[in-house]
Amino acid sequence: MRRVAILALFGAAAAIPALSQDEETPVVTEAQPAEGAPAAPEPAELWVNGNAAYEAGDFGRAVALYRAMREMGIDNGHLHYNLGNAYLRAGELGRSIASYRRSLRLLPRDEDADANLTFARRSARDEIAPPEPPVLLRTVLFWHYSLAPVEVLRSAVLVGVGFWIVLALRLYRPASEVLRWSAVCLLAVGLALAGSLVAHAAFSSPVAVVLPQEIDLHAAAGEGSVVRFQLHAGTEVRVIEQRPEWVRIELPDGERGWSMRQYLEVVE
Amino acid sequence: MDTSTHGRSFDWRRVAALVAWTFLLVQAGAESQEPDRIRVTVDRNQVALGDQLYLTIRIEGSPDEPPGLPELPDFRVLSRGERRDMQITNGRVSNSTSYNYLLIPTRAGSYEIGPATARIDGVEVRSRPFTIQVADAGGQYDEQDRDLFVTATVSTDRPWQGQQVIYAWRFYSRVPVGQGSIESMDFGSDVVVEDLGDVRQFSTSIDGVQYSVNEVRKALFPQRSGELTLPQTQLRVQVEVEQARRPSRRRSIFDDFDSLLGSGGRWATKYLLTEPLTLDVQPLPPAPDGWNGLVGDFEIRASLSRRELQVGQSATLEVRVGGTGNVQLLTEPDIPELPAFKIYPDQPDASIDRSGRVLTGRKVFRRALVPLVAGPLDVPPIDLVYFDPELGDYATRSTERIDFDVAPAEGEEELMLTESLAPTTGKVAVRILADDILPIRRAAAGIVSATPLGWRLWFWFAGGVLPPLMYLALLARHRRERRYAADRTLRRRQRALRDALSVARRLRSGAGPASAAEASRIVRRYVGDKLGVEGSALTPSEAETALVRAAVDDALAARCRTLLERLEAAQYGLAPVAGGGGLAAETSTEGLSDLIKALDRQLRGRQP
Numbered sequence: 001m002r003r004v005a006i007l008a009l010f011g012a013a014a015a016i017p018a019l020s021q022d023e024e025t026p027v028v029t030e031a032q033p034a035e036g037a038p039a040a041p042e043p044a045e046l047w048v049n050g051n052a053a054y055e056a057g058d059f060g061r062a063v064a065l066y067r068a069m070r071e072m073g074i075d076n077g078h079l080h081y082n083l084g085n086a087y088l089r090a091g092e093l094g095r096s097i098a099s100y101r102r103s104l105r106l107l108p109r110d111e112d113a114d115a116n117l118t119f120a121r122r123s124a125r126d127e128i129a130p131p132e133p134p135v136l137l138r139t140v141l142f143w144h145y146s147l148a149p150v151e152v153l154r155s156a157v158l159v160g161v162g163f164w165i166v167l168a169l170r171l172y173r174p175a176s177e178v179l180r181w182s183a184v185c186l187l188a189v190g191l192a193l194a195g196s197l198v199a200h201a202a203f204s205s206p207v208a209v210v211l212p213q214e215i216d217l218h219a220a221a222g223e224g225s226v227v228r229f230q231l232h233a234g235t236e237v238r239v240i241e242q243r244p245e246w247v248r249i250e251l252p253d254g255e256r257g258w259s260m261r262q263y264l265e266v267v268e
Numbered sequence: 269m270d271t272s273t274h275g276r277s278f279d280w281r282r283v284a285a286l287v288a289w290t291f292l293l294v295q296a297g298a299e300s301q302e303p304d305r306i307r308v309t310v311d312r313n314q315v316a317l318g319d320q321l322y323l324t325i326r327i328e329g330s331p332d333e334p335p336g337l338p339e340l341p342d343f344r345v346l347s348r349g350e351r352r353d354m355q356i357t358n359g360r361v362s363n364s365t366s367y368n369y370l371l372i373p374t375r376a377g378s379y380e381i382g383p384a385t386a387r388i389d390g391v392e393v394r395s396r397p398f399t400i401q402v403a404d405a406g407g408q409y410d411e412q413d414r415d416l417f418v419t420a421t422v423s424t425d426r427p428w429q430g431q432q433v434i435y436a437w438r439f440y441s442r443v444p445v446g447q448g449s450i451e452s453m454d455f456g457s458d459v460v461v462e463d464l465g466d467v468r469q470f471s472t473s474i475d476g477v478q479y480s481v482n483e484v485r486k487a488l489f490p491q492r493s494g495e496l497t498l499p500q501t502q503l504r505v506q507v508e509v510e511q512a513r514r515p516s517r518r519r520s521i522f523d524d525f526d527s528l529l530g531s532g533g534r535w536a537t538k539y540l541l542t543e544p545l546t547l548d549v550q551p552l553p554p555a556p557d558g559w560n561g562l563v564g565d566f567e568i569r570a571s572l573s574r575r576e577l578q579v580g581q582s583a584t585l586e587v588r589v590g591g592t593g594n595v596q597l598l599t600e601p602d603i604p605e606l607p608a609f610k611i612y613p614d615q616p617d618a619s620i621d622r623s624g625r626v627l628t629g630r631k632v633f634r635r636a637l638v639p640l641v642a643g644p645l646d647v648p649p650i651d652l653v654y655f656d657p658e659l660g661d662y663a664t665r666s667t668e669r670i671d672f673d674v675a676p677a678e679g680e681e682e683l684m685l686t687e688s689l690a691p692t693t694g695k696v697a698v699r700i701l702a703d704d705i706l707p708i709r710r711a712a713a714g715i716v717s718a719t720p721l722g723w724r725l726w727f728w729f730a731g732g733v734l735p736p737l738m739y740l741a742l743l744a745r746h747r748r749e750r751r752y753a754a755d756r757t758l759r760r761r762q763r764a765l766r767d768a769l770s771v772a773r774r775l776r777s778g779a780g781p782a783s784a785a786e787a788s789r790i791v792r793r794y795v796g797d798k799l800g801v802e803g804s805a806l807t808p809s810e811a812e813t814a815l816v817r818a819a820v821d822d823a824l825a826a827r828c829r830t831l832l833e834r835l836e837a838a839q840y841g842l843a844p845v846a847g848g849g850g851l852a853a854e855t856s857t858e859g860l861s862d863l864i865k866a867l868d869r870q871l872r873g874r875q876p
Contacts, residue, residue, distance in 0.1 A: 043715040078714035164735035
């Protein structure tokens, strides 16, 4: 039994960091440069200065500072949300919509990001519904669309730990029906969580957002090709093929066309 | 200078005249060719009212601009596009452009179609004029026209300004018709138009002839006085002009199948026009006080939800205004001041009925009245002023005075101001005046990556990998414990070699009887553990026998027995442990280890 207790303790320890991720974090109001800090700015300094530039109406500088954070490898929904705001204020509708989409992928239950994305979409000129997963898929895989990918991953790990603990307990209480069904349920939940991640990675299509005011969609990947139709800034379309310089997109009605990659921002 | 030849003098005047004539002839020829560069043709030059003809202007070459049409005041002209042709004849390329128009005659008569003009390469060219005959209803197309015609009527041609005029457009047919559409029914900005229901279909008889009628009704409200012209309404309809299988004009039950499957007859597009109508709109006389633009026939009623109430209790005053006419202008009539009441207005309830033959409507205005004093109170008559076209003057209708008694409030009861004003149907949706994005985030979470990095990544990786590994280790241990429980000698057998070697390493080699006793105990214990018997009770002979039974070589078993015997002798002082012939080598760690390892190699894997 002592060994079982050690295993249980391991599971509990694994859960603690996951819970602490969701706790309220303090508001950063002023950059705190460390003693002997290197010349390169710290993420906190960029964050604070970016927010200050946004508040001062210098949206271009705010975008540059937020982007610098992105280039440092920082990737979270709050940063994308602020970046979306700054882009929208700076008049870059397409990039703002792309940023809000990234923010919602990382913070899927964030109502502010959802509201701002809806607001930005109102400015898009083309009457094209943004690509969304089918209702059936959203209903069946509700957890996948309600949780961020990292949350799904953590949940899968925690459920896996619970599953192995229950299996270990069954070695000493093999006749327990509670442990048996607990193991079955945890296995099902764990497979569903991990399976949805794998399925999403394997089958979901990226979305592209139109950046310039107007772009031409060609019949083939080449500027000399026939222009089939045009799209306008902020329109979200499904990406079906990507090449180094060209991207092939599909509209909801099935129409397809090629655009130069520089005119689109692809949101994975 | 003499310029004569063969005796004749050269006549410069003849040559000049010849050149001049040649130039004139060429010029005349060129001018005569000019009209051919623009040609105007029609598909026929005799038509009936309700029919149409196609006019084509063909221009050789590329005109600088679209051609100018001749004056066609008695035709409706609809453009039907243009076409460009290119011909190559004997290596010479020629272009031509054709402009197509559809002409619909609006009046019978003979019309000369004047020249069309165009400018080609800066030169204006003209076509030749020609004549078109348009037959009226008494002409040769009379019978055909009476199969199909349209009419437009108004309920009155001398309305008052703002009066409701019913415009009825009817399409009469007694031949199979296909799809039809009204292409123009525009009354201009001086008339407010309200649709009166959908297209009505019915049958009627005119001079004994049965017609199928489609009727469209509209309510018109002239907005200014004076003469107003209601323009022609044009209908485009597909008509079967030739029945290939049954030339008889009598309809049969097969006609419906023919229309469904196609009878093989010929269909043609007909354009039918109504005559323009003129309204002489009379101006309204000077308006009295309280008139808010209503023209028609209206009535007003007022009622109170309860006649007996106490001070502070509320009753609903309901004023209903409705009638026939320009009901869009129905507004709340002026309600006299009611100083003895506290008044709470409510949203009005409006309804306009467009399904009848005329436009009707009503509006219900409600107010909650809360009496502030006790005693007999009343709501005075409420007047509604409107212009009555039948009378040709303004009229006033009034509600009856509403009397009721108000009792003093009981005790200290609070005012009952919450009586329902229901039914309230005119709720107003909240109107968003402006919108903006939500503010940026300031939390420190913005500087932390959502994706696990560094030690956190390894932590979660370990969380996914270690539990199954730990479970497998636990499972292996659990199974081994179960095997030990099932076979009590198993643990001793598996540990015999390790325990024996461990003890042998601590043996005090070369000492006296104590070393001999310890070495003997090590060997006997090993043999006992390995063979599943109590080793300390084994005699040297029993040990040898047991080893031989366990398939150990006889020599090795004898060596083991001899060693045990000598150790026993040394233990009891019967044989020396050290010195010549002593047991120092056998009782050393290496000696015992070699013997035990040799035994273990032969006993490995064998069950006791």
